[in-house]
Amino acid sequence: MRQYFALLIFGIILAFSSCRTDFDTVASSGDLKFSKDTVYLDTVFKNIGSSTYQLKVYNRSKNDISIPTVQFKKGLNSKYRMTIDGMSGNEGKIFKDVTLLAKDSLYIFIETTADITDANPTDFLYTDEIQFDSGANLQEVALVTLIQDAIFLYPNQNPDGTKEKIKIDGKEVDGFYLSENDPTNGNELLFTNDKPYVIYGYAGVPENKTVTFEAGARIHFHANSGLYVGNNASLQINGTTSKTDKLENEVIFEGDRLESLYSDIPGQWKSVIFEKGSTNHAINHLTLKNAVIGLDFRSPSNTIEIKNSQIYNCAEYGILAQNAQIEGENIVINYAGLASLSCVYGGNYKFTHCTFNNNWSTPSQFAVNLSNSLAGATPETNPLTQATFNNCIIYGSSTNEFNLSKNTSASFVYQLNNCLLKFSSSTTNPNYQFKTDTEHYTNIILNENPKFYNVSENKFNIDKTSSAFAKGNQAYIIPTDILGITRTSPPDLGAYQSQDFPKK
Structure with missing residues (x-):
């Protein structure tokens, strides 16, 4: 009886609820x-x-x-x-x-x-x-x-519906070779500043050809895209000094998402690959952002000049060089998942007035990594004939921002002169005796804060309060800094001449 009564009460409540009008709009x-x-x-x-x-x-x-x-x-x-x-x-x-x-x-x-x-x-x-x-x-x-508006460069579609391919590392990837006489775009080997370019897939530079980027060119890479400079091909980046913060004369490589949300997200596109046998490269006033590997050098044939250039927010490396020859001046690199600069499998390198920083969010990365070996290569070691750093800053958020990986079966020659270096752990390792090893280290400023203007915004300017102020050696001076400002004597360390900071 109680069950029937309960059901009756529930039915009455339900009936009244169905007649309510307070849910009407x-x-x-x-x-x-x-x-x-x-x-x-x-x-x-x-x-x-x-x-x-x-x-x-x-x-x-x-x-x-x-x-x-x-x-x-x-x-x-x-x-x-x-x-x-x-x-x-x-x-x-x-x-x-x-x-x-x-x-x-x-x-x-x-x-x-x-x-x-x-x-x-x-x-x-x-x-x-x-x-x-x-x-x-x-x-x-x-x-x-x-x-x-933009110029779009992309692989053609084959009659069977597949995309055009090029071969990188022995594998076919979506890509195409730039043409001097493209029926739509004209000379695709000359990137001007008339319009931005958007690249889908890998844009390859044909053998015996040179791709040239004029001052002010803007290149945007879609996801999984990049630039491939193959055998006997060359790259010339001809940026110049800009007068404003808009970097109007800089050549800029970045992803194709222009929204502010994507302004500093790493890994939006792949890399600029310089294949073994590529030749006669020169890079001046390049800003490269948000790649997986910024510049990937794979034993090019001769010396590469990199000047007045900045690389930021790369998922793996800012510059990865395998048995390459590089002369670098006024380079700035920051935020890289593995290393800002990694020179492996030997080679010959000279960097002057450069700022290699790494403020990646994890503690296991380096600003600079040097090695004379490469796992899986034949042979596994290769001579590091020179790795010289003059008037440089090597810094970041990790305890140690400088790493040497030395294999004794090949030569390993390195020298740091008048550099500010972060290496906080005390060690008996003979490779890191910065004060007593005069063969490899001269006038090292150890673990002092360079007081960069704003690391999170990739602004590595310094002022007179910096530990890098006037600590350079005049013998290594590059007359102007990355902004074209005349350096004083004695010069400051790093890529920037000190100046008063603007008010924040």
Whole structure:
């Protein structure tokens, strides 16, 4: 009997609940609140989808409301797309009768894919509005996106539907060879500053050809893409000193995501590979960011000159050199998952007025790594005939930022002159006797903070309070620093001439 009575009571409660009207909605009165009145979608290249951006919509009233329509002002013709609390509406453009409970909020996620022809021809902005309701209750949130025109370089599609390939490390990868007479792009071996370039796959430099990058060229690599300089091919980067922070005369290599979210994410693209047998390379005023390996030298035929260049945020190495010959001046490298500079399998290296720093988030990386061996190579060792560092800074967030991996079956010649070095662990290892080993170390400043201006923003300027101030040897001076500023005597260590910092 008690069971029947309980069921009766439950049925009455259920009946009354079904008759309640406090879950009914009322029409929106135009009093919605928004997390922002304009949503700025960061710069994108034409026809490359943007990141997803968020808008939050609030119902501050005591009533559950229904918004009759949420749509783009341009309707189905809009180049924007949105989802509302996971709903896709009509092609992501138009939504009907959107419910928003009292004192609650909903999320709108917005993205776009637009062509340069969709943008305003005077400022290259593509705009629209999200409209909530209509008539007297109409509320709008503006949308703004900057569209950049670009030259796109990518593998052709073969008749069987597969992509064009080139061979790297004995494997076929998506790629193509740059042409001097491409029917669409003209001379693809000359990168100018007229428009940015976007590269898909590996762009290869044909044998006996030279790829040249003019001052101000902007090169953007898609995911898993890079540049391949093969046998008897050459690379020339001809950047010059810039007068402003926009680096207008710098050659810049980076990923193809222009949104601020991606500005310092490592590993967005692969590498610039200099294959064994490549030749006659010169790099001046290059800024390279967010690769897996920035510059990957695989025993090129002759000496590579690298001057006034900076490499940041590489997932593995800033520069990886295998049995290479490099003369480097005014180089800055920071944030690398394994080493900022790694010279392995011997070679011949001379670096002057360089700043090798590594503030990667884990403690197992180095600013500089030197080795005369390579596992799996034949033979496994190769002579390191010279590794000289003059007036340099070797620093970072790890306890020890300098590593020597010496195999006694091949020569290992190295010398640090007038360098600031971080190596905090006391050791009896004869390789690291910085004060007493005069054969390998001269005038070493050990474990003193160089007081860089802002490491997290890759600003390695110093001022007169730095331990690197006026500690260089005049015999090794490079007359101007990475910014083109004349060095004083005695010179400062590293790539930057000291100056007063701007106020933060």
